[in-house]
Amino acid sequence: MNADFTAEELQFEIEVREFLQNDFPAEYREKVDAGIRLSKDELVHWQKILYKKGWAASNWPVEHGGTGWSATQKHIFATEMGLIGAPEPVPFGMKMVAPVLMAYGSDEQKQRFLPDILESNVWWCQGYSEPNSGSDLASLKTSAVRDGDEYVVNGSKTWNTYGQYADWIFCLVRTDTSVKKQEGISFMLIDMKTPGITLKPIVLLDGHAEVNEVFFDEVRVPANNLIGEENKGWTYAKVLLTHERTNISGVPRGKRRLAALKRLAGNTDDGFGGTMLENSAFKTKLAQVDIELQALEYSELRTLAALSVGKAPGPESSILKIVGTELAQEMDELFVDLAGYNCLPFVPEQFEDGFQGEAVGPGSSAAAALSYFNNRKLSIFGGSNEIQRNIISKAVLGL
Amino acid sequence: MDFSNTEEQQMLQESVQKFVYKSYDFDTRKQIIASEKGFSQENWDLFAELGWLTVPFKEDDGGFGGSAVDLAVMMEEFGKAMLVEPFIATAVLAGGVISEQGSAEQKAELLPKIMEGSLQLACAYAEQGSRFNLANIKTSAVVEGDTVILNGSKTAVLNGSNAEILLVAARESGAATDSEGISVFMVDASSAGVSIQSFANVDGKKSAEINLKDVSVPVAQRLGASGSALQALQDGVDRATLAVSAEAVGAMESLLHKTVEYSKTRKQFGTAIGTFQALQHRMADMFIECQLARSIVIMAAMKLDGGESALEKTKSVSAAKSRIGRAIQKVGQEAIQIHGGIGMTEELDVGHLFKSVTAAEIMFGNTDYHTQRFASL
Numbered sequence: 135m136n137a138d139f140t141a142e143e144l145q146f147e148i149e150v151r152e153f154l155q156n157d158f159p160a161e162y163r164e165k166v167d168a169g170i171r172l173s174k175d176e177l178v179h180w181q182k183i184l185y186k187k188g189w190a191a192s193n194w195p196v197e198h199g200g201t202g203w204s205a206t207q208k209h210i211f212a213t214e215m216g217l218i219g220a221p222e223p224v225p226f227g228m229k230m231v232a233p234v235l236m237a238y239g240s241d242e243q244k245q246r247f248l249p250d251i252l253e254s255n256v257w258w259c260q261g262y263s264e265p266n267s268g269s270d271l272a273s274l275k276t277s278a279v280r281d282g283d284e285y286v287v288n289g290s291k292t293w294n295t296y297g298q299y300a301d302w303i304f305c306l307v308r309t310d311t312s313v314k315k316q317e318g319i320s321f322m323l324i325d326m327k328t329p330g331i332t333l334k335p336i337v338l339l340d341g342h343a344e345v346n347e348v349f350f351d352e353v354r355v356p357a358n359n360l361i362g363e364e365n366k367g368w369t370y371a372k373v374l375l376t377h378e379r380t381n382i383s384g385v386p387r388g389k390r391r392l393a394a395l396k397r398l399a400g401n402t403d404d405g406f407g408g409t410m411l412e413n414s415a416f417k418t419k420l421a422q423v424d425i426e427l428q429a430l431e432y433s434e435l436r437t438l439a440a441l442s443v444g445k446a447p448g449p450e451s452s453i454l455k456i457v458g459t460e461l462a463q464e465m466d467e468l469f470v471d472l473a474g475y476n477c478l479p480f481v482p483e484q485f486e487d488g489f490q491g492e493a494v495g496p497g498s499s500a501a502a503a504l505s506y507f508n509n510r511k512l513s514i515f516g517g518s519n520e521i522q523r524n525i526i527s528k529a530v531l532g533l
Numbered sequence: 534m535d536f537s538n539t540e541e542q543q544m545l546q547e548s549v550q551k552f553v554y555k556s557y558d559f560d561t562r563k564q565i566i567a568s569e570k571g572f573s574q575e576n577w578d579l580f581a582e583l584g585w586l587t588v589p590f591k592e593d594d595g596g597f598g599g600s601a602v603d604l605a606v607m608m609e610e611f612g613k614a615m616l617v618e619p620f621i622a623t624a625v626l627a628g629g630v631i632s633e634q635g636s637a638e639q640k641a642e643l644l645p646k647i648m649e650g651s652l653q654l655a656c657a658y659a660e661q662g663s664r665f666n667l668a669n670i671k672t673s674a675v676v677e678g679d680t681v682i683l684n685g686s687k688t689a690v691l692n693g694s695n696a697e698i699l700l701v702a703a704r705e706s707g708a709a710t711d712s713e714g715i716s717v718f719m720v721d722a723s724s725a726g727v728s729i730q731s732f733a734n735v736d737g738k739k740s741a742e743i744n745l746k747d748v749s750v751p752v753a754q755r756l757g758a759s760g761s762a763l764q765a766l767q768d769g770v771d772r773a774t775l776a777v778s779a780e781a782v783g784a785m786e787s788l789l790h791k792t793v794e795y796s797k798t799r800k801q802f803g804t805a806i807g808t809f810q811a812l813q814h815r816m817a818d819m820f821i822e823c824q825l826a827r828s829i830v831i832m833a834a835m836k837l838d839g840g841e842s843a844l845e846k847t848k849s850v851s852a853a854k855s856r857i858g859r860a861i862q863k864v865g866q867e868a869i870q871i872h873g874g875i876g877m878t879e880e881l882d883v884g885h886l887f888k889s890v891t892a893a894e895i896m897f898g899n900t901d902y903h904t905q906r907f908a909s910l
């Protein structure tokens with residue numbers, strides 16, 4: 135047993151690190167550190183820098199312009215990105231719809247959509263959830279009825295992350311109501327500019343409209359926007375989901391945040407002449423998070439080792455989702471602890487790009503509560519942590 | 534032994550409930566928060582008329598009696614509906630400090646105005662770097678003849694932007710964390726050299742950052758004797774801590790209630806999510822947390838009213854704040870989780886309750902602070 139990288143892998147690690155040091159724009163790094171959201175343009179710009187380097191699509195095969203990296207290389211890349219705070223590619227195009235296109239799309243569809251995803255010319259969003267279909271996704275009702283060369287789509291989707299930026303949406307829609315619910319679902323690509331689509335922003339607890347409701351009223355979608363076969367959408371979506379759960383533990387980002395916590399604690403007065411880094415209760419909590427992060431990292435490496443000898447990602451990846459998200463939430467609690475009164479002001483505008491007013495509170499401390507509120511989403515989306523525990527109970531423990 | 538409310542307490546409780554039912558639904562609250570002042574003057578006048586503003590004050594001060602249990606009963610109802618009116622800032626905290634520290638004349642001048650609703654106050658004590666230690670005060674007060682010159686910055690001043698008078702804690706002598714040497718001055722908020730940055734906190738309550746630059750105040754505006762204000766400050770903050778804890782108990786009660794109701798109506802997989810045992814146990818735990826939180830707040834309130842030593846009283850307040858802090862985290866987080874995505878939205882009241890209790894956890898010292906204070910007393 136060993137967890138060492140090979141000489142080539144170590145060389146690769148240095149290459150990635152140097153590239154990120156030089157090419158991840160310093161101003162973005164400052165914003166990320168201060169808890170300020172990067173704008174759409176900035177995210178796209180960063181994505182295009184990666185594209186020029188040939189590293190835009192770490193999870194794609196070479197034939198489509200991807201890196202063709204091994205599982206370990208992908209891990210190294212994700213780690214270095216997380217450590218420096220560089221945003222991951224927006225996942226909806228690159229990690230969600232692209233693998234489905236590659237596996238089940240027609241050649242025409244691949245040529246039409248993949249290059250623009252690779253170059254970040256087109257922004258995608260995910261249209262799965264509906265108001266009455268969350269955890270029970272297969273109960274979704276948005277309907278698509280065939281009419282000549284088109285489908286007519288009616289219904290509504292919700293919680294669409296960054297739908298306001300999106301050019302295209304990939305949807306699960308109901309094409310057959312007469313069969314078992316999983317068997318009447320199709321996978322469809324829809325241009326957001328199509329008449330009949332309206333968007334309603336949903337403001338979350340941190341004051342930011344990160345998600346949207348999307349309404350479809352007699353929306354006509356060309357039949358050749360259907361992926362694969364009609365009524366096979368659920369199968370396609372599920373294949374995607376198991377692949378999506380690798381690299382979800384957030385260990386690199388966690389390490390970066392832990393380092394930030396330690397730095398911040400060392401700069402935060404305890405009120406009695408010392409710093410919070412000397413406060414026994416806080417120190418203990420920091421240590422616990424640190425230890426958990428290490429246990430999580432080695433769990434991820436074990437999963438990775440299995441992947442690199444060709445095993446498919448199994449339900450064990452649910453562990454990474456549960457622990458990774460709950461640990462991230464715990465770190466938010468520590469940031470709130472440290473910030474004390476400084477995170478009470480609710481001035482969300484000051485973390486939006488281009489804010490011109492007078493900021494309240496010292497720097498990133500002021501963002502701690504907003505992040506704490508917002509990151510409650512981590513245990514809700516991507517298959518809630520209850521659903522993940524159900525998966526472990528059933529698929530791993532055989533209950 | 535009897536833990537039931539007295540007739541008077543019951544009347545107080547019902548009177549708040551009636552007010553909330555008639556005039557404080559969630560949308561009204563939103564409008565109040567969005568208004569210029571961030572609270573409703575009309576409500577404030579009504580609070581005065583109903584006698585609520587007298588509840589925190591002793592009979593000697595012309596108040597209702599100053600019982601902590603009465604106060605807790607009331608605050609719990611306030612918390613259920615997340616009232617944003619500056620009751621704690623003006624009546625409990627500032628009023629409490631004046632009652633403890635003010636001279637007879639100062640009390641006679643200010644307390645009636647508080648109780649009749651015509652005066653807004655704020656207590657400016659915390660500073661960047663002081664964290665939750667009340668004795669850690671760097672703002673300086675230098676006496677020159679019969680005026681005092683104040684210099685320094687105050688943070689997290691509840692009601693700071695609406696107060697006509699700021700009670701500013703400043704140091705006349707001693708080092709930054711000495712318990713001696715701290716005085717409280719009544720500073721007209723419109724004085725030259727006072728700058729106020731106003732904003733709403735995550736719980737919707739107005740707060741401010743205040744800077745004092747060569748602010749000159751008559752020495753007569755000092756509450757009580759020079760350098761002797763820490764104890765009064767401490768007592769005022771302890772009472773405010775109890776009040777905010779009781780408020781949080783009410784808010785948690787609402788969180789529990791709304792979560793249980795939601796779980797009965799939200800259907801997934803063809804059944805109400807409340808039928809999943811995984812969620813039932815978590816709601817049972819939320820219920821347990823709410824009960825323990827209420828018990829310890831009642832304990833602290835009773836001790837404040839009883840014949841215990843000052844040390845015992847202070848210790849029980851820290852015990853309460855520490856325990857409700859743990860309850861807050863659990864009840865708040867679970868309420869959001871069990872609601873799923875809808876719990877994350879600005880539109881639903883559950884998220885606002887979560888934000889309110891989160892602010893309560895920090896206010897007047899967070900869980901770790903009060904746990905360590907309890908251990909050290």
Ligand SMILES: Cc1cc2nc3c(=O)[nH]c(=O)nc-3n(C[C@H](O)[C@H](O)[C@H](O)COP(=O)(O)OP(=O)(O)OC[C@H]3O[C@@H](n4cnc5c(N)ncnc54)[C@H](O)[C@@H]3O)c2cc1C
Nearest residue numbers: 260262263268269293294295511515518520870871873874
């Ligand atoms: C910020 C955010 C961004 C999102 N982005 C997107 C997006 O871009 N695209 C998209 O399609 N969706 C998105 N989602 C939706 C997300 O996937 C759903 O919120 C999630 O599937 C949960 O569904 P729900 O919110 O309807 O909760 P519900 O399914 O109603 O669940 C409520 C509670 O019941 C629990 N529960 C449900 N079933 C069971 C069970 N069988 N056993 C035990 N407990 C159970 C849940 O775990 C949860 O705690 C996003 C959500 C959020 C909050």
Ligand SMILES: Cc1cc2nc3c(=O)[nH]c(=O)nc-3n(C[C@H](O)[C@H](O)[C@H](O)COP(=O)(O)OP(=O)(O)OC[C@H]3O[C@@H](n4cnc5c(N)ncnc54)[C@H](O)[C@@H]3O)c2cc1C
Nearest residue numbers: 523527531533807808809810811812813814815816817818
């Ligand atoms: C030291 C000791 C002293 C005792 N003294 C007495 C005594 O004086 N008189 C007496 O009559 N009995 C006594 N008992 C027995 C005790 O009441 C039983 O052990 C208890 O009722 C559990 O039954 P069981 O051991 O058969 O476990 P089971 O009922 O088989 O339960 C096994 C596990 O499943 C869980 N479980 C069961 N049903 C559910 C459900 N519906 N939902 C979720 N979880 C569930 C249980 O909580 C437990 O964790 C004693 C037991 C012990 C260990």
